[in-house]
Amino acid sequence: MLPNDHAGGRPRRPRRRPVGRAADTARASTPATRPQPAGRPTATAPDMLEPGPSATPVRVAASFSELGVPAPMVDALAARGVSVPFPIQAATLPDALRGRDVLGRGQTGSGKTIAFAVPVVAALLSADYHRTPGRPGALVLVPTRELAAQVAEVIRPLADAMGLRSAIIHGGVSQGPQTTALRRGADVVIATPGRLEDLIGQGHCRLGQVRVTVLDEADHMADLGFLPAVTRLLDQTPSGTQRLLFSATLDKAVNALVQRYLDHPAVHSVDPPESSPVLLEHHLFNVQAGHKTAVVTELASGAGRSLLFTRTKHAARKLARQLSAAGIPAVDLHGNLAQSARDRNLAAFSSGTVRVLVATDIAARGIHVDDIALVVHVDPPAEHKAYTHRSGRTARAGASGAVVTIVTPDQVQDVRTLVRQAAIRPRTADVAPGDARTRALTGPPAERRFVPAEAPSETLRPRPASSHRPPATSASRRPRPAGHSGPGGRRRPTGRQA
Numbered sequence: 001m002l003p004n005d006h007a008g009g010r011p012r013r014p015r016r017r018p019v020g021r022a023a024d025t026a027r028a029s030t031p032a033t034r035p036q037p038a039g040r041p042t043a044t045a046p047d048m049l050e051p052g053p054s055a056t057p058v059r060v061a062a063s064f065s066e067l068g069v070p071a072p073m074v075d076a077l078a079a080r081g082v083s084v085p086f087p088i089q090a091a092t093l094p095d096a097l098r099g100r101d102v103l104g105r106g107q108t109g110s111g112k113t114i115a116f117a118v119p120v121v122a123a124l125l126s127a128d129y130h131r132t133p134g135r136p137g138a139l140v141l142v143p144t145r146e147l148a149a150q151v152a153e154v155i156r157p158l159a160d161a162m163g164l165r166s167a168i169i170h171g172g173v174s175q176g177p178q179t180t181a182l183r184r185g186a187d188v189v190i191a192t193p194g195r196l197e198d199l200i201g202q203g204h205c206r207l208g209q210v211r212v213t214v215l216d217e218a219d220h221m222a223d224l225g226f227l228p229a230v231t232r233l234l235d236q237t238p239s240g241t242q243r244l245l246f247s248a249t250l251d252k253a254v255n256a257l258v259q260r261y262l263d264h265p266a267v268h269s270v271d272p273p274e275s276s277p278v279l280l281e282h283h284l285f286n287v288q289a290g291h292k293t294a295v296v297t298e299l300a301s302g303a304g305r306s307l308l309f310t311r312t313k314h315a316a317r318k319l320a321r322q323l324s325a326a327g328i329p330a331v332d333l334h335g336n337l338a339q340s341a342r343d344r345n346l347a348a349f350s351s352g353t354v355r356v357l358v359a360t361d362i363a364a365r366g367i368h369v370d371d372i373a374l375v376v377h378v379d380p381p382a383e384h385k386a387y388t389h390r391s392g393r394t395a396r397a398g399a400s401g402a403v404v405t406i407v408t409p410d411q412v413q414d415v416r417t418l419v420r421q422a423a424i425r426p427r428t429a430d431v432a433p434g435d436a437r438t439r440a441l442t443g444p445p446a447e448r449r450f451v452p453a454e455a456p457s458e459t460l461r462p463r464p465a466s467s468h469r470p471p472a473t474s475a476s477r478r479p480r481p482a483g484h485s486g487p488g489g490r491r492r493p494t495g496r497q498a
Contacts (some may be wrong), residue, residue, distance in 0.1 A: 067093040069118055070125070077283040080157065086111030087270040089118075094245060095266035097122055103258060103265040104246045112246040113154045113368075116140070116214045121158045123212040123242060124187050131165070134182050135206050136189040140214040141230060141235065141460045143221045143341060145170040145192060147348065150368040151216060152190045169194040172339035180206045193221070193229035200236070204242070207236040210457055215245045219385070229255065236262050248392065249385060280394065282426035283441070284415065289408045293322065294433040296378055299404060300328050300356045303374030303441030305349070308358045309390050311379035319378065320358040327448025330356035355446070361386055369393070374441065377405040379415065384421035402441050426479045 050253045064074045064085055076105055077083065083440070085093070089111050092104045096119035104115060131137070140155070142148045152168040154162045159166045167186035171194055178195070182204050189196070189205070192367055199205045213234065215221070234243075234257075243261050258265075281324055287295050300306050310316045313334040320332040331345035331354050349357040350369050361381065372394045381387045387405075394401030405426070407415050419426060439445075 010064075018261045025054050040107060043440075057287075064089075064093075064118075065470050068097045069093065070122060070162070073118060073121065073158050076157045076161040082114065086114075088112055088268065089115045090331045091268040091270060092116075092266070093118060095268075096242075099123070099242050099408065101242060101262045101265035102246075102268065103262060104244070105270070112216070112248075113151055113243045115246045116246055117151070117155045117158055118218065119242075119244065120188060120212055120214060121162055121164060124164055129211070131185040131187055132209060134204060135209040136167075136186050137209055138188040138212045139207065139210050139233075140188065140190045140216060141191065141193060141196075141221070141233065142190065142216045143224055143226060144332075145172055146342065147217065148190050148192055149162065149343070155188055155190060164188060166190065169199065172342075175199065193226045193233060196233060197229055200233075207233065208238060209239060211238040212242040212244065215243070215257065216247070218245050218247050218257060219249050220247075220389070222254055223385070230257070231260075234300050248389060280391065280400070282391070282424045283402065283404045284407050284419070284426045284428040285404055285431040285438075286407050286409075286412070286428065287431055289410075291432050292378075292406060292408060295431055295435075295438065296376065296406065297323060297328065297436045298433065298445075299328055299374065299376050300330065301331060301440060301445040302374065302447040303444065304355065304442070305352075305369070305371055306356050306374045306376065306442075307393050308356065308376045308378050309381070310358060310360060311382075313360055315379065316358045316360050320356075323356055327450050328356055328446075329354040329449055330358055333359040335360065361390070373401060375401070375403045377403070379406070380405050380407065380411055380418060384418055387418055387422050404441065 003120060063083070064077060065071070067085060067090065069077075088104060090117045096102045096116070102116075104112065105479040107160065120138045120140065129137055140151060142151055148168055148170045152166060156166050165181075165185060166188040167181035167190070169189060169191035171192060175195070175198070179199065179202075182189075183197070196205065200207070215230065218230075221227060243263075245254070245258065245262060245263075245265075276310055285295060296308065296319070300308060308319065308330075310319060313336045316332045316334045317336075320330040323330040331348050333342060337345070345357070348354045358378075375391055375394045377387070377390060381390060390401050391403045394403065429435075431437060
C-alpha cells in the first residue's frame with residue numbers, strides 16, 4: 001500500500017511531473033503531493049474506490065473546445081457526429097488534459113473511450129516528443145480483442161487529425177502486420193496484455209518512452225486474471241508518467257493497481273455504484289424448461305437489434321443455427337471462433353446484415369454497437385457484475401432499451417440472489433410461447449428471411465488428420481517395431497509403453 005501524508009517515518013512516493021499539455025504549477029509544490037485545484041481534496045485509497053462527496057462534481061460543458069480539446073480533434077469528433085460532451089467526458093477531460101492521473105467510472109455507453117482517447121493523443125503534441133520505431137509514446141491496455149478494435153476505431157481518427165499513428169495489437173491473428181506497424185513507428189498502441197508481452201519478449205517493442213498509459217475496463221482484466229501481466233507492463237513504463245484508469249465498476253479487485261500506479265488521481269464518478277440507466281427496463285420471464293427455446297425465438301423475432309447471451313460456446317453456436325433455420329438470421333460470437341470469423345460476425349451485426357447476435361460473456365465488454373433494442377440473458381450470468389456488463393449493451397448514450405432474463409424453475413433462487421446483488425427491480429412474469437408480453441417488448445415480428453446454409457464459422461480447432469493414405473510401396477515399407485506379433489495379433493508393450 002502506498003504511504004500517505006500521515007504515515008510518519010515511512011518513505012514517500014516521488015512526485016510525478018505532469019506530461020504532455022500539463023506544464024502547470026505542480027513543479028513548485030511540495031514533493032509529497034501535487035497541487036490540488038480549489039475545492040478538490042486529495043483522494044485517499046478508500047475515496048478512490050468508493051467515490052462519494054469527495055469526488056469532483058460533474059462539470060457542464062457546451063462543447064469540446066470549451067474543455068480545451070485541440071481544434072483538429074474537435075473537427076474529427078464532429079465528423080463522427082460527436083459535438084456535445086457526455087458527462088464523463090466533461091468531468092474528466094480538463095484534469096486529463098492538464099496531465100493529472102484520472103480515476104473515472106461511468107456506466108457502459110457513457111462515453112469513457114473518448115474521455116481517455118483525447119488526452120492520450122494530446123499528450124504527444126509537445127515539441128519534445130519524437131516518434132521512435134518500436135517505442136510508442138502512449139499505451140492503452142484493454143482486456144479483449146473486440147474491445148481493442150472498438151477503442152482503435154475511436155483513437156485512429158483523432159490521431160490522424162494530429163499527424164500521429166496508432167496501432168492495434170492483440171492475439172488470434174498473425175503478428176506480422178503488428179510488428180510492421182511497430183517498426184514503422186506507432187505513437188499510440190492499443191493492446192491486450194498477452195500479445196503485447198509476447199512482442200516485447202521478442203524485442204519488437206519497448207515501453208521506455210511511454211508518456212501516458214490507459215487501463216480500460218480494469219475490473220474485467222482482474223476478472224480474467226490479467227492483473228499480473230498488467231503489472232509487469234506498467235512496471236516497464238517510466239515512473240512519473242500519466243496514468244488514466246476507466247471502468248464501469250471500481251471495486252477492490254483493482255485497489256492494488258490504483259494504490260501502486262495512480263498518484264493522487266482526480267476521481268470522477270458520473271453514476272452511483274451499481275446504478276442502471278434510467279431508460280433501461282429489466283424483466284424476468286419465468287418459463288418452463290420445455291418452452292425456453294420457443295420463448296427465446298419469439299424474443300429474437302422483432303425488427304430491432306437483439307443481443308442474446310448464453311453461458312457456453314456450444315450453446316451460442318447451437319442457438320444461432322436454430323434461429324437462422326427458423327428464418328431469423330443470426331451469428332455467434334465466442335472464444336472458439338478464429339479472429340477472422342469473430343470480426344466477420346460482429347461486422348454483420350454492426351452493419352445490420354443480421355439483427356441477432358448470440359454471444360458468450362466475451363462480448364459483454366467488447367461490443368459497442370448502437371441501437372441494440374433488446375438484451376436477452378438466455379442463461380442467467382453467474383454473478384451480478386456480468387449481469388451489469390451484459391445489460392449495458394443496450395440503453396446506451398441516453399437511448400432506451402430492455403433486458404430480459406429467462407428463468408427456468410431450477411434457476412429461481414440463483415436469479416433472486418443475482419437481482420439483489422445487482423440492485424435492480426425487474427418486472428416478473430410467468431411467460432409461455434405466444435404471450436402478449438413478449439410481443440410488447442419486441443413489437444411486430446420482422447419478416448422471416450431464410451438464407452442459404454453457409455459453412456460453419458471457422459473455429460480454433462486442430463484440423464483433423466486426413467483419412468486418405470497412399471498405398472504402401474516396397475520403398476515405403478519399414479521393419480515392424482519390436483513386440484509386433486503380426487496382423488490380428490496383440491502388440492506387446494515395449495520401450496516407453498511398458
